[in-house]
Amino acid sequence: MEKSIPFYILTGFLGSGKTSVINSLLSQFKDKKIGLILNDFGSINIDSALVQASSDIVSTKSLSGGQIFCSCLSGSFIKSVIEMSKLAVDVILVEASGLAKPVPLLEIASIIIDQGKGTVTYGGMVCIVDAERYPILSQVLKTIEEQIVFSDWFIVNKSDLVSEESLKTTIASIEALKPHAPIFTTTFGLVDNEMMNQFEEQNIYSPVAIKDSTPYHGWGVQGRPKNCVFTAEQPFELLELERLFTAVAPQMLRIKGFLPAKEAGKVVFVDVVGNHVKLGLIDTPNSFDMGVMCLYNPSVDAVSLFHQTWASIGTSPSTCVEHA
Numbered sequence: 001m002e003k004s005i006p007f008y009i010l011t012g013f014l015g016s017g018k019t020s021v022i023n024s025l026l027s028q029f030k031d032k033k034i035g036l037i038l039n040d041f042g043s044i045n046i047d048s049a050l051v052q053a054s055s056d057i058v059s060t061k062s063l064s065g066g067q068i069f070c071s072c073l074s075g076s077f078i079k080s081v082i083e084m085s086k087l088a089v090d091v092i093l094v095e096a097s098g099l100a101k102p103v104p105l106l107e108i109a110s111i112i113i114d115q116g117k118g119t120v121t122y123g124g125m126v127c128i129v130d131a132e133r134y135p136i137l138s139q140v141l142k143t144i145e146e147q148i149v150f151s152d153w154f155i156v157n158k159s160d161l162v163s164e165e166s167l168k169t170t171i172a173s174i175e176a177l178k179p180h181a182p183i184f185t186t187t188f189g190l191v192d193n194e195m196m197n198q199f200e201e202q203n204i205y206s207p208v209a210i211k212d213s214t215p216y217h218g219w220g221v222q223g224r225p226k227n228c229v230f231t232a233e234q235p236f237e238l239l240e241l242e243r244l245f246t247a248v249a250p251q252m253l254r255i256k257g258f259l260p261a262k263e264a265g266k267v268v269f270v271d272v273v274g275n276h277v278k279l280g281l282i283d284t285p286n287s288f289d290m291g292v293m294c295l296y297n298p299s300v301d302a303v304s305l306f307h308q309t310w311a312s313i314g315t316s317p318s319t320c321v322e323h324a
Helices: 018-028 071-085 102-116 134-140 142-149 164-177 193-200 238-251 302-311
Strands: 005-011 034-039 057-063 091-095 120-130 153-157 183-185 226-232 254-260 266-273 276-283 291-296 318-323
Touching: 005 018, 005 071, 005 102, 018 091, 018 153, 034 071, 057 071, 071 091, 071 102, 071 120, 102 120, 102 142, 120 134, 120 142, 134 142, 134 164, 142 164, 153 164, 164 183, 183 193, 226 254, 226 302, 238 254, 238 266, 238 276, 238 302, 291 302, 302 318
Parallel strands: 005 091, 005 120, 034 057, 034 091, 120 153, 153 183
Antiparallel strands: 226 291, 226 318, 254 266, 254 291, 266 276
16 A cells, blocks of 8 residues: 655744745755645745755645635645655645635645545644734734634744743733644744654644634735735845835835845845845845735735835836736
């Protein structure tokens, strides 16, 4: 009888550190071959360029331009998992978009198990929680609570950025929503031996929503977040970009992407979470889309915001286009 391949879904809001956790996992899975599926939150490919190259990755599939629980991508997602299960892989990791709604993900996981006919098992949904932003985001985004309620265990990341009291409060909030579920804390998305044991034990979870999902229909008072792509042509100074993203950050939920660099073989990587604005030069990835993806609430006129702010700061041409 063929072995059954466990697949894990890593969820968590944008900026919580899912890609960092995956990179740490890739270094921790000893002598195991990995299948990897990445679902970017917008229309351009970003996260696949940030996953560290590893000889243990047998197959990688990037799905952008939608959510894997929506009809536009669900078929491709199901097909990708089934096809990977037929390869020489030991584990399949799925990085869901930060906007992922767990209940339809669980429904799709059930379809995958059924169509897999014993070749795949569901290892569970692992929720990455941003310890710093959780107290605020959990009050304004219904998705945060929903992801916790329907996940199986948790990694509370960025624990070094909050006080011990605040960390305890966040953990207590998770425990109230999901009693008895394993909860681990970490920094920089690092996976330790205790967390690895949770993966290695390969607990088989049921991909069935055992709790009423009615309260989580829709996206909350402000509606489904929107996204736009900002691009600017060279020449520009990094200081100009830093001033731009620092100015718009308070009205954004997440900013992430790449811009052209003056240096050959390099790109500017932009990474903004809350008030943390990081810009730096990195080697040009093998596969990526140029542009900076920005996520925001529907009440924000992001296109005008970027155009007006850049006009007062930048000296090079720029574009900002909203995507459905």
